[in-house]
Amino acid sequence: MSYKVILQDKYDLSPLVENINLRDSLEQIAYQGTVNLVVTSDMPPISPGMSIRVSGIPYGKKDYVPLLSPAVIWEVETSNNGLKRMTLTLYDRTVYLDKSEDEYLLPAKQTATQRFQKYARDWKLKIASLPDTKKTLGRAVYRTQSIYSMMLGDLRETAKAGGKLYHPRMISSGLELYELGTNKDVYVLERVTDTTQSRTLEGAATRVKVLATAASESGNEVPSKVMALEEKDIAKYGTLQVIVQDDEVKSGAAARELAKSKLRGIQQTISVNAPDMNTIRAGDAVMLGSIKLLVISVSRELGNPGSMSLELGTYDDVKRRFYLE
Template sequence: MSYKVILQDKYDLSPLVEAINLRDSLEQVAYQGTVNLIVTPDMPAISPGMSIRISGIPYGKKDYVPLLNPAVVWEVESSNNGNKKMALTIYDRTIYLDKSEDEYLFPAKQTATQRFKKYAADWNLKIAKLPDTGKELGRSVYRTQSIYASMFADLRETAKAGGKLYHPRMVSSGLELYELGTNKDVYILEYVTDTTQSRTLEGAATKVKVLATTASEFGQEIPSKVMAITEKDIDKYGQLQAIIQDDEVKSNAAAKELAKSKLRGISQTISLNAPDINTIRAGDAVMLGGMKLLVISVSRELGSPGNMSLELGTYDDVKRRFYLE
């Protein structure tokens, strides 16, 4: 197996490895791994909290690169059915952002970039790459919730204001705010199997109204103010109207952008299996049959060759599903 598993920067567990499985998804922040080991008498004691890393040789290359690093042992499960075995559940260190809670009060006119600097400083995370997200956000009050929930609220508001789509990632040099679909190497998926394509009008919207937050006048309820209306493809799909009432929308211009982005015809997702390309991550762009799609999730079994299962969607579908709901 052309992979290395190193514990505490000094113990090479690679000869003891039976299997390695990795999972990455836009629905979670931390890259997750499972490592199955054979237990030997000279094996070091392993406990949750220890540092660990996985490296591998990328598709078409010759040298090892970090795949899951820096990571932490989160769970250890031992078994003995005549042969002693151990299963490690590991995560990259963004798991601490998902499992830790705090409260934040942010003033208006900050960007997600500025707020990420605050999060990283509070949790002693090195910053690897933090692009300027460019969109000023409204005042935000985040009561007790996970740090990642606060982070993603900032990224959703950025998208609703017409900004780009971002996802936090932990890489070897620190925390990265990754812009979806900007990977340098866009792989063409060939030799795919078990392909399933789902196409539906469920969740479609051909007309969208954005309303201001409901207000009252002299103690009486009054109709909500319409901030924007937009429509598309009514003749093609029929009138399917969506109403948006969102405190994060602060201006008519932002409301118009949000309404346009919520227009939705047929949505589709594609699931498939393929030989593993071990550097593909959730949020990366890939090519399939001439279409450029984003990876929603990837589950892989490392090996020579390994196998990966992908869920793919268009940029617009990913935006609506994860950033605009």
């Protein structure tokens, strides 16, 4: 097996490994792994909280690179049906941002980059790369919720303001804020074993109405003021109306931009099974034929050769699904 599993930076568990599965998705922050081991008498004690890393040789290369590192063992399960086995559930260290809650009151005119610097500092995460997201955000009142949900709030507000799309990742050098689709090596999916395409009107919006925050006059309820109304493809798909209320929208121009961003027609996803290219991550761009798509999720079984299942979408579909809701 052209993979290494190293415990606590000193124990090589690779000879005991039966299989390794990894999963990465735009729907979660932490890269997740499952490692199945054969238990031997000389094996070191293994318990949740220990550090671990998984490395492998990328497609077409000769040297090992970190795949899931730095990671933490989250769960240990043992079984014995004549041969004792152990299953380890691993996550990269951004799992602490997903599992930890806090409250933050954040001032206006900060960028997502500035807020991520604070989150990382407070949770003692080393920073690898935090590019300038440029768009200033409104005041945020984050009551008790996970740190990751706050991050999502910042990234979605950035996208709604016309900024680029980002996803937080943990790499071996620390936390990075990754701009979707900017991977240097864009793999062409050539040896695809099967492809499934899904197209649906579920979640479509052909009319979007942006309302001002409702107010009352002399104790009487009054209708909310309509700040913008945008329509598209009603003749084609019918009327599917969405109502949006956003306290941060102060002008008619901003309301119209927000309404336009919420218009969406048929949503499409493509599922692909193919030989594994083990460095592909969620958010990366890949080529399927002549079409450039983003990876929404990837589930892989490491091996030589391994296999992977990808969920793919266009840039616009990813933006609507994950950043404009």
